Structure formats: C-alpha cells, structure tokens
Amino acid sequence: MYRDEILDLYNNPRNTGNLKHPDLDLEGENPSCGDHLNLFANLKDGKLSEIRHKSEACAICTASTSILTEEVEGLSIDEIEDLDQDWMLEKLGIDVSPMRMKCALLGLKTLKRGLK
Amino acid sequence: MKIEKIREDFPVFRKRPELSYLDSAATSQKPEKVIKAVENFYRENNSNVGRGLYELANDATQGYESSREKVAEFIGAGKDEIVFVRNTTEAENLLASSLEFEGDILLSEMAHHSEQLPWREKAEREGKNIEYIETENGKISLKDFEEKIDEKTGLVAISHISNVFGAENPVEEIIEIAHEYEALVVLDCAQSAPHMKLDVKELDADFVTFSGHKMLGPTGIGVLYGKKELLDEMRPYQVGGGMVKSVEKDSVRYEDHPHKFEAGTPNIAGAVGLKAAIEYLENIGLEEVHEHDLRISRKIRKGLKEIEGLKVLSPEGAILVSFHSEKVHSHDLAEVLNQKDVAVRAGNHCAQPQHQDLDLAGTVRASPYLYNTEEDVEKLLEAVEEAVKIFDV
Numbered sequence: 422m423y424r425d426e427i428l429d430l431y432n433n434p435r436n437t438g439n440l441k442h443p444d445l446d447l448e449g450e451n452p453s454c455g456d457h458l459n460l461f462a463n464l465k466d467g468k469l470s471e472i473r474h475k476s477e478a479c480a481i482c483t484a485s486t487s488i489l490t491e492e493v494e495g496l497s498i499d500e501i502e503d504l505d506q507d508w509m510l511e512k513l514g515i516d517v518s519p520m521r522m523k524c525a526l527l528g529l530k531t532l533k534r535g536l537k
Numbered sequence: 538m539k540i541e542k543i544r545e546d547f548p549v550f551r552k553r554p555e556l557s558y559l560d561s562a563a564t565s566q567k568p569e570k571v572i573k574a575v576e577n578f579y580r581e582n583n584s585n586v587g588r589g590l591y592e593l594a595n596d597a598t599q600g601y602e603s604s605r606e607k608v609a610e611f612i613g614a615g616k617d618e619i620v621f622v623r624n625t626t627e628a629e630n631l632l633a634s635s636l637e638f639e640g641d642i643l644l645s646e647m648a649h650h651s652e653q654l655p656w657r658e659k660a661e662r663e664g665k666n667i668e669y670i671e672t673e674n675g676k677i678s679l680k681d682f683e684e685k686i687d688e689k690t691g692l693v694a695i696s697h698i699s700n701v702f703g704a705e706n707p708v709e710e711i712i713e714i715a716h717e718y719e720a721l722v723v724l725d726c727a728q729s730a731p732h733m734k735l736d737v738k739e740l741d742a743d744f745v746t747f748s749g750h751k752m753l754g755p756t757g758i759g760v761l762y763g764k765k766e767l768l769d770e771m772r773p774y775q776v777g778g779g780m781v782k783s784v785e786k787d788s789v790r791y792e793d794h795p796h797k798f799e800a801g802t803p804n805i806a807g808a809v810g811l812k813a814a815i816e817y818l819e820n821i822g823l824e825e826v827h828e829h830d831l832r833i834s835r836k837i838r839k840g841l842k843e844i845e846g847l848k849v850l851s852p853e854g855a856i857l858v859s860f861h862s863e864k865v866h867s868h869d870l871a872e873v874l875n876q877k878d879v880a881v882r883a884g885n886h887c888a889q890p891q892h893q894d895l896d897l898a899g900t901v902r903a904s905p906y907l908y909n910t911e912e913d914v915e916k917l918l919e920a921v922e923e924a925v926k927i928f929d930v
Contacts, residue, residue, distance in 0.1 A: 422872060422876070423869070423872075423873065423927055428927065428928070431928075432928075452885075452889060453884055453885065453889070454867075454868055454883070454884045454885075454898075454899055455866070455867065455868075455884065455885065455892070455897075455898030455899035456868075456898075457898070477898065478866065478898075479866035479867075479868040479869045480866065480869045480928070481868070481869070518872075521868065521872070524868065
C-alpha cells in the first residue's frame, strides 16, 4: 500500500498552503481516526482556478488530497461534481481497505460538499 | 500456564497461524469450549426461557439461569443482582435510563464514550451538571477527584481500567470517598473483568458493568451488577414479555429484579457461552492470566521505548500499551503492522475528548491476552520499527 509515490506525496504534499481571501474555505474531518484538512479554492468562469490544502492526516488521506488538488485545477464545477469514489481510487492507484476508505475520500468529499 | 497449549484451544490460531492478535481490548478470541457451548445449546437444548412447561424449556431455562449463578459467583454477587444485557454500553444506558437520583454527575476525562454519553444524555434531560475528573499519568487523578466531589454530587461513573491507558484507577479510594458524600458509583469493568478477579462486595461499587465478548465469551451478552436494594427501586428499562407478573387492562405488575430488566427473549446461547468462558478462565486461574498479561505488556512497553520517536502513553503496570509516533499517523502504523500480520487498534479508541486533551490525532494500542506469546511481541516490535523506517524519509 505504501508505494514510493504515496510516501512521496505524504512527505512532500503538493499544493499546500492557503489562499488569500479564497472563494471557498473548507474544513474536513474524520474525527474517529484523526484526519483533519483545510481546503482553499478560487473559482473563475465556472471553473476551479486555484486550490490549496493543509492536511494533518494519515498518508492515505494526505496523498489522495494532494492528488485531488493536482487533478481538479481547471475543471468545471460540473466536472468536479461527477468525480466519484472510483475516480479517486483509480488516481490513488492502490488497494484501499474498507476501513481506510474514508481517509482516501475525505478531500474529495470536502470539496464536493463545498461546491454544492 | 502453558501458552502453546492455550493457543491450541483457540481455533482462530489454527486457521491463521501467522496472526499476532493484539487487539483483545476491543474483543477477545474465543476458545473451542465457548464455541461448542453455544453450538451445543442450539443443537440440543434450544427453547425459550422462563415460559414453556416441557423438559426442553426447563433445560434451556436452567442453562440460562445457571450462567447467571456462575457470573454471580465469579464476581462475588448475589444471583438476583446479575442482570444480563447486550454489553457494557447497554448496561450503562440501562442505568442512565432507569436509575433515579438527586444531584450532579462526575465523569472522567478518560471515559470511554459508552460510560460518558449515556450520562451526558441523562444530564441534558434532567438538567444535571457534569464535571470531569482529570487524568494524571494515565490514571484518574485522585487529587482532582477530591477537589471536584461535593455534597451536590449524586453519581460518579468511572472505569476500573481505562481502555486508552490500561492501568488500574484508584477505584477503592474513589468509591470510599464517593460514599462518604452519599454519591452512587458506577464502575465500568469492561477492561478489568477479563484480566483480574473482581469482588463486588469488596469493591463496594453500587453498579458494575462488563461485556462477555472481551473475556472469551460470545458477542451480545454482557453483565450489569447492581446492589439488590438499588435494583429493587429502579424502574424497568424496556417493557414487554418475560418481565411481568400480571397485566390487566389498567394495571401492570412487573417481575422482581433481575428479570424486570430483561424484557423479551434474551440472548440465551450467549449466556450459556459466557458461562463456558468463565469456567475456562477459572480453570487456568485469573491470577495466572493477569500475571501473563502484565508480563507481555511490560515486554511491549520496554521494546517500544527503545524505538526512536515513539511515545508510550500507558503507565507502568498497565495491561495494554498505547503509543504514538510523531512521524507516523496511527492509521499508517496500524496498516504496516497489518501487513506483517500484527493486529492492533488505531485511532482514538472511543475516547475522543481524552485525545483532544492530549492533543493527539490518535494512538496505536496493543492489548494482549492469555493467548499472546513472546513471539507476538517480537513481531510487533519489528513491524513498528519497520513502519517508522518506511516513513522516515
């Protein structure tokens, strides 16, 4: 499960930090296991133009949120709304056990909830 | 105590010889005798209890009630002071629903959600205040308890051994002081009953709760002990069949305790299995079990303390070991351990407020029992070392 790509994304997460006066300032949490993240995003012409995250979470959650931020920049809101569990897992590229599913999906769920 | 022989009694280790099961604080594995007792009940003695007048029904009733007797004897209680419930959680909910008392509630910061939420609900319903006793070095602080208890305290609900830290709390002192203030004491023994001999008369707690599944018994059967005179005053928790003396259109007379708290068909097979579990533990001897568990825990503690970057939360003398790493999230640690066939628990162990107080996102907990070997400990330590290495980039 902990392939080099995942570990790299965990130790050097992409698109971290925050944005000044973002259009979206979102918080996601899996309280029972201790994953916590913040997402900041700007929207322009119906598209997500910029996104940053701050994750205090496990490797699976941090890596998948990093991948998410890399993938969604430039997508339209409709396109993001179509992204689902299978998409996230395919991008993550590892087998995720049922108990870790919420770790892998926290970023995507938080973003989709914020776009509603 | 011959571990190899004990392990042979547990079918799960035949099926999974590679498994190092160190999550017994969540639930224990089951010996053949318990599994057979449950199977045998359904094969040979299955009937409802307390109702039918035929021989089969008598045998089922006798099996169920003899389990109650066994539990009573096991903890030094009277037979009519033992109420069968589903688990510790249900026992706590039953009390919070049926026990009426004047005054406020004192809980602990380390409280498992099941010994905290039922009382928080009650406090909200009845306008009672709640205070939390602080944790000091992994135990309930006696000093803070003495500062917080006063004449307004009506009930103190604490655990004998915390499922996060694993050490015995100073319950004897707490119970004695609580009684000086005429407060009732509910003692959650979910983590102590599997490992040590309890004597409810000596402890003098007003209520004691524990689960069968953590002490080699089946899931779905648990115990509420209550002092006779207190159970007698309490209203039923649920109403229905099997708990009434007479029902007329405009009046009901309920059974005496313990039956008035056992509405509906109970978990008969579960009770039969719990009796077999207690007999199994008694055969080995609880003192031997306790000693073994402490020895394994000590070895785990010692080994973990030698690994750089790890912090052990459990104090000396704990029957389980909670720890965390500054570099590796608890779920990632547990996942690497899983890949090495080591089963541990990770997260906040149903004690979120305590983890918030400690500013921890989660911990890893290794909880041994009578079937764990030194090899299990070595496997655990090797796997933890490897996890730390993987994440040390």
